[in-house]
């Protein structure tokens with residue numbers, strides 16, 4: 001089995017206040033960031049209406065929040081933990097149970113040398 005060299009995705013200092021950004025990778029665009037100091041990388045498209053999740057932000061409780069309608073994801077397993085808000089709030093539970101039932105893809109990452117690395 002071939003050994004895959006780690007790939008430097010982003011410097012932590014470049015994340016800014018949102019604590020997440022979009023990074024182009026061999027897996028396509030990923031939302032890469034820190035949640036409570038722990039690095040994560042997940043597929044970038046929101047399950048609701050495909051917003052770029054890397055343009056959202058990490059909440060105080062460590063979830064990745066969509067920039068369009070504020071659906072939230074657990075970055076550890078990619079599951080939608082809150083459906084879309086605003087005009088979509090009345091159907092948030094239904095969206096979470098249907099579109100959100102398919103978790104975001106998660107990718108193995110490490111934090112070292114002040115950066116987040118893809119390690120698989």
Ligand code: FES
Nearest residue numbers: 046048049066069
């Ligand atoms: S596109 Fe993400 S919550 Fe609507």
